[in-house]
Amino acid sequence: AEGVYTEKVMDHFANPRNVGEIKDADGVGEVGNAKCGDIMRIYLKVEDNIIKDVKFKTFGCGAAIATSSMVTEMVMGKTLEDALxxxxxxxxxxxxxxxxxxxxxSNLAADAMHKAIQDYMKKHAKAE
Ligand code: FES
Structure with missing residues (x-):
């Protein structure tokens, strides 16, 4: 229906940024949506506490794709603390x-991103 989604949502849905998988990711976060059963995964590359790369994969709907795309743009280049x-x-x-x-x-995207950072922090703490 017209007007249900903003232009920005439609843009991120039609041209999602940073879709895919990072094979040697430093952190991975996965969440399932209890309401619909859809799954979201976020992959991170971290260097000197900065998010150098972030990609997502989702089996979610258009809104999930748009929010994931947006969250990757929002955290790219940020420190882990800022991203959290x-x-x-x-x-x-x-x-x-x-x-x-x-x-x-929309809850999937930020939740998966936070989980990926926690995953990285856990692994990093162990390595030290
Ligand atoms: Fe499942 Fe939107 S309906 S993520």
Missing amino acids: TVTNQAVAEALGGLPPVKMHC
């Missing part, structure tokens, strides 16, 4: 809002 402060809400806002029925989809 990027919330689901911030991602939805950066997209100009999401329809209420689609808010649960």
Whole structure:
């Protein structure tokens, strides 16, 4: 229906940024959506505490794809601490809002990103 999605959402859905997989990722985060059963995975490359590369793979819907795409743009080049402060809400806002029925989809992206950072931190702590 017209007006349900913002132009930004449609743009990120039609041309998602940073789609794919990082084979030798430093951190991987995966979350499943309890509401729909869809899965989201985020891969990170980290250097000197900075996110050097980030990619995502999702089996989610259009809103999940758009929010994932947006979250990768928001955290690219950021420190891990700054990336951890990027919330689901911030991602939805950066997209100009999401329809209420689609808010649960947007939770996947930031959650998976946070998990990937935690995964990296865990591995890093062990290595030291
Ligand atoms: Fe599953 Fe949107 S319906 S992620």
